[in-house]
Amino acid sequence: MSTPKVKRRVGKYELGRTIGEGTFAKVKFARNTETGEPVALKILDKEKVLKHKLVEQIKREISTMKLIKHPNVVRLYEVMGSKTKIFIVLEFVTGGELFDKIVNFGRMSEDEARRYFQQLIHAVDYCHSRGVYHRDLKPENLLLDAQGNLKISDFGLSALSQQVRDDGLLHTTCGTPNYVAPEVLDDRGYDGATADLWSCGVILFVLLAGYLPFDDSNLMNLYKKISLAEYTCPSWLSLGAMELIVKILDPNPMTRITIPEILQNKWFKEGYKPPVFQEEENINLDDIHAAFKDSEAHLVMEKKEIQPSVMNAFDLISMSKGLNLGNLFDEEQEFKRETRFTSRCPANEIINKIEAAAKPLGFNVQKKNYKMKLENLKAGRKGKLNIATEVFEVAPSLHMVEVRKAKGDTLEFHKFYKKLSVRLKDVVWKTEEDMKNSEPDDRDGNHKLHGS
Incomplete structure (x- = not known):
């Protein structure tokens, strides 16, 4: 293949292949040329962000991820801006989505499902303690690192505590319908913490059952099932798991089990080892504000190099699981x-x-x-x-x-x-x-x- 290909650098990062894209953003594999560390670089078009009046929403997403320093949440390292783009440097997670594991192998054993659920609850509890609510928790937004540990990603729909109105409730309906709490669908205001917990309950059900508790091709029927908590637990669930799911999938947010109560639940506590990590204080958000300024002093340089479109070791590493190139041609790689x-x-x-x-x-x-x-x-x-x-x-x-x-x-x-x-x-x-x-x-x- 002799077709030339443009290779790009943004500041100290060398850009590789595209690993994801959406309406307003594209995510590329990148490498820190100073440390050799692989990262994921989220690229947003400034013009589109301004045209759709998304500046505050994007700033909120970035600020949210910078506030969260937890081993089970994807890390945000830094933010940069050029004349036309915003660059968000994120942790590169190599193990794929939890969703892929369910699609490929179906339901999990209770021990495996419990381990992921324990990591999920600890991370969500940490986020809530800092006034951060995810609002779109689902298996597709739960990644796995090279060691098989869970990492929560995609805070694009999250809400900071400052967005809570005078009545103490959030008022934005968002999220994926199958995982959304009934009070979110009612559009009368909801508590971000209890709504996130409902989504965690649906995720636990999916891990243990291999299918959704609430599913219907007709959206109104789906909403009705969610509002009434109409679902049936599979026969193979243990009594402890079943009782916990029932307490989480309570359509009344006022009587729904809380995270402190879950942490004391007998089924949940089995083999539970909370992660030990050091929290960072005085997190600097200056780079976020600088990225959106047009001043030359705050802009990062973009460089382009013309190279032949031959796949090099850098690209091969980005396509493999972790840095093990032996997995690259493995027939049993999981679906993604x-x-x-x-x-x-x-x-x-x-x-x-x-x-x-x-x-x-x-x-x-x-x-x-x-x-x-x-x-x-x-x-x-x-x-x-x-x-x-x-x-x-x-x-x-x-x-x-x-x-x-x-x-x-x-x-x-x-x-x-x-x-x-x-x-x-x-x-x-x-x-x-x-x-x-x-x-x-x-x-x-x-x-x-x-x-x-």
């Missing part, structure tokens, strides 16, 4: 919002065959060099599913293809990729040794995607 496979086919042939496979599945295809954008013509649960793909040269006779969800529902992305992989079986490369090694490890008998 992105996946990848290797191929010995020429790059142009790979692009053409992806296009030929995607169009019959109802996708519009746009191609530019060795990148593609696939857009589903029909809207799904979260709007139209958009897929981004890119072909990288790893060696002269070997290419890596990344397939990433840009917009839409994660489960719909998983279903799409399963169908795509069947149509691309002649493109995907897999050795006989890989086949022999992967067969005994197929835990549930389901078809695993090549190199995913």
Whole structure:
């Protein structure tokens, strides 16, 4: 592949591949050139932020994450601004989403679910003690680090205590419907702490059951089920777990169990070891205000370098779990919002065959060099599913293809990729040794995607 590619630097950070994107922000893998430390760089367009009057909301998100220094919450290191962009430097978490683990393996054992729930409750309790409410807690916003510890992310919908009105309640309806507390849906004001706790209860149910307690294709029916707490606990739950879930999923926030009461619950306390960490005092928020100023003294320099689009070790590390490159071509990598496979086919042939496979599945295809954008013509649960793909040269006779969800529902992305992989079986490369090694490890008998 001889197509040139732009490599960028922002201050001391060298930017790599895109690992996530939304309406107003894009997240890139980056490396601190002074320390070599990998980070995630969230990039926001200043013009879009100003046009949609989101300055205060973005400042709130950044301030929220800077206030929280907890081992089970994604760290925010610093904030920078250029003439056109805001750069938020975040901890790079390598273990994927908790959501992926549920999708891939289904429900967890009570011991495993309890460990994640203990970490979640301790982190949420810490946030609440600092006047911070997340308001969109769900498995997709719970990441795992290389050691398998939980990390809460995405404070884009969080609220600081200053947003509470004179009646002592929050008044913004937000969050994902299946995880939202009934009092949030009522739109009569709610307490951020009790609403977050309801979401924690739904998460605990999903970890133990493998499915949602409240689910309906009709939104009004879903709201009704949530408001009345209409759900059924699966038969395999222990009495202790069932009793705790019932106390958390109490539709009345006034009688709902509190976090101090959960910390004394017998089922919760089993094997509980609160994390030991040192808190930071006098956290400086000056860089946040400076990032939004137009003064040359506060702006960071952006540099661009033209390089060939050959995948180097830096990019390979960003795609692997942690720094273990052995996982890169492992067939049993867990599902994520992105996946990848290797191929010995020429790059142009790979692009053409992806296009030929995607169009019959109802996708519009746009191609530019060795990148593609696939857009589903029909809207799904979260709007139209958009897929981004890119072909990288790893060696002269070997290419890596990344397939990433840009917009839409994660489960719909998983279903799409399963169908795509069947149509691309002649493109995907897999050795006989890989086949022999992967067969005994197929835990549930389901078809695993090549190199995913």
